[in-house]
Amino acid sequence: MTGPETSEATGFLYPFLEAAERDHDSLLTDLAASARAKAAESAALQRSTLAASAELVETTAAEMARRFARGGRMFAFGNGGSSTDAATLAGLFARPPAGRPLPAWSLTADQAVITALGNDVGFDLVFARQLIARGRDTDIAVAMSTSGSSKDLTVAFAEAKRRGMLTVGFAGYDGGQFAADGAVDACFVVRSQSVHRIQESQALLGYRLWAAVHEHLAELGERQ
Template sequence: MTDLVYTQLQATIATMQAVQADPAIHRTLVEIARQTAEAMQTGHKLLVAGNGGSAADAQHLVAEFVVRLKANRAALRAVALTTDTSILTAIGNDFGADALFERQVEALGQPGDVFLAISTSGSSPNILRALARAREQGMFTVGFTGQGGGRMAALCDCLIAVPSNVTMNIQEAHLSLEHTLCLLVERILFGEL
């Protein structure tokens, strides 16, 4: 059993090292942070969505923006589209699961907002529809996904594709990148805290 622990940790480290060694990912993350900070500075917001573990990531990331990451500072406008059970169940019942996030983007999204879609496969139908709606509404679209980018690549202004096909390793990298995104936005807006 300890061999399994070692092997899994080795896979996690290898994925993180691949992300660390990729300057394109670094540049893209900085651009996403700039766009997000600019949106927040001008009274706009960040909307975030994902399914399953990526839904948990959406909620975690939004909590970091609204509450804090490293130090006390003003709350930042961010909304996880994964949290309102009344809205989610009504949309699922009335329009189907593929409309879960699209309908919320339609209601809450405005030109100048940022929509961050998290999908390890890059091909989740409800994520694709939400990205298309966000684009139609003049939002800056961002995707976090796995190797290859899936179908969401064509719908994103900025895309980070973690170089892995293993869902858990992609999710581990996403969480680290999400924390770094929040850290970058804090630095842009508040300086060194």
């Protein structure tokens, strides 16, 4: 993403102001105060998001647990920073710090597959084509996004839905296309305008979902 670099474009107007600035202590004080304020904002958003999503976490985790119990697998994906958060979530399921490992993968992990698909069929299909190759009707597709509207993700969800997979979307802002689209079974929306704060809440939501899946798996085991 590129755009006008405001501070550099207008900096020439105030050469004395900025060149004369030598007071690091006051900058450091401002930076530390800003860090605490942003962290408090992040924590408040995490609390409100978890409260608003509590019921959806339960119903989604119950369905995910049923699918894992029947041999289902999870495929997680996203773009940019969200692709790394999706990879962290897949890693939490597959290599958990506690509890039983569950089959889960990040669909951005293989550069050969991503570049082959991006080059040959277009970037919008990089995840959908992988789901066509690997996905079964017991599986789970999880996409993390801040806009909720990226074309490669919505195309992948449409494909996952056609194949009978459970579709779980994480979005920010007003939920974007994920919230409007019938292809997303469970849509977790973090209601914020800040990409960073959205991702911090999505990480905690993903953690909650993982913990709830394990609780439901334990219940399924007891019932048998």
